[in-house]
Amino acid sequence: MHYYKRNIGDYAKKAGRLSMLEHGAYTLLMDAVYDRETFPTLEEALDWAWARDEAEVAAVKFVLSKFFELQEDGRYVQNRIQEELDSYKSKAETNARIAKDREAKRKYKHEASRTVHEACEEKHEPSPNHKPLTNNQEPVTNINITADESAKNPKPKRITKKQKAINALIEMGVGEKYAQAVIEKRKGSEFTELAIEEIKLQAEAVNLNFVQAIEFAAKQEWGSFRADWYQNRMAKQQQAYHPQNQANPWAEYNQRVGEQFSQNEMVDVTPKKSVLIEEVGHA
Numbered sequence: 001m002h003y004y005k006r007n008i009g010d011y012a013k014k015a016g017r018l019s020m021l022e023h024g025a026y027t028l029l030m031d032a033v034y035d036r037e038t039f040p041t042l043e044e045a046l047d048w049a050w051a052r053d054e055a056e057v058a059a060v061k062f063v064l065s066k067f068f069e070l071q072e073d074g075r076y077v078q079n080r081i082q083e084e085l086d087s088y089k090s091k092a093e094t095n096a097r098i099a100k101d102r103e104a105k106r107k108y109k110h111e112a113s114r115t116v117h118e119a120c121e122e123k124h125e126p127s128p129n130h131k132p133l134t135n136n137q138e139p140v141t142n143i144n145i146t147a148d149e150s151a152k153n154p155k156p157k158r159i160t161k162k163q164k165a166i167n168a169l170i171e172m173g174v175g176e177k178y179a180q181a182v183i184e185k186r187k188g189s190e191f192t193e194l195a196i197e198e199i200k201l202q203a204e205a206v207n208l209n210f211v212q213a214i215e216f217a218a219k220q221e222w223g224s225f226r227a228d229w230y231q232n233r234m235a236k237q238q239q240a241y242h243p244q245n246q247a248n249p250w251a252e253y254n255q256r257v258g259e260q261f262s263q264n265e266m267v268d269v270t271p272k273k274s275v276l277i278e279e280v281g282h283a
Contacts, residue, residue: 001088003201004034015067025049025059026067030081037085039068039075095193162188173211178218185223195224202227 015026032048033039040048045064051057068076159167162183168190169179183189191199196210203213205227213225220233 001034001037001085003198004030004084005201005205018063019059021055021059022063025051025056026063029060029063033078033081034085037089039071039077039081041074042076045076091197092194095197098193160188161190165190169214174214178215181218181221182214182223185218185221199225202230206230 015023018026028049029040029045036048042061042064045060046057049056049060051060064070064076068078071077165183165186165188166176166179169182170176174182199213200210202225203210208216208230213230216230217223217225220229222229
């Protein structure tokens with residue numbers, strides 16, 4: 001397995017009290033188990049986690065004792081990881097069987113078509129007693145088909161490989177224009193069963209379903225979908241939405257204050273001589 005689902009809340013609930021070193025040991029062990037699709041012995045766990053000094057070895061041993069169960073064969077197993085590995089292997093076997101059956105049907109149709117073609121190429125010599133047709137004799141088969149007869153019996157339209165791939169996405173709920181855009185980006189290549197399962201997992205990681213993921217990929221002119229592509233594109237779009245004048249907020253403030261003053265009546269603020277002082281001067 002090159003991908004597995006990690007529930008952040010569930011992980012924090014069960015492993016939130018681990019030290020930084022123990023977190024690293026647990027993460028390395030989980031990645032190694034999913035990648036190799038097998039569980040380690042103690043020696044293998046130390047090797048997979050690259051434990052060198054005593055502190056790192058102690059961290060690996062603590063994680064094994066806390067989150068794994070020692071089996072009779074010396075391997076440390078976690079039930080949750082085991083269930084996910086079994087489910088992945090079951091899906092892989094099913095997809096392999098479907099692909100094998102599809103290839104067998106395609107091969108059978110090809111062999112049957114070639115047999116019919118070879119039979120039609122055999123030359124049939126006329127009988128020695130056959131009476132030749134005269135020059136003015138009409139042929140037995142009338143090849144002059146009217147337009148009405150042709151309309152009643154139209155030739156079946158040949159479905160190309162590209163159209164077949166588009167139809168497969170449409171049957172899964174994807175809009176026609178989005179399905180066509182994605183398949184054209186893939187140069188007419190159809191999604192395999194494994195590719196569809198991978199896209200579903202990637203979409204689920206960013207809270208999307210398969211249809212939403214494919215339609216988003218079509219809008220971005222992608223030929224597939226990945227969670228990190230989606231996150232990067234959304235981050236760029238959010239940055240593009242920021243106002244351009246945020247770099248100089250004082251310019252906007254000064255402009256707003258100036259507009260307010262221009263709308264008010266001008267007031268003479270020249271200082272006036274006090275009446276009291278004027279009377280004292282005349283005394």
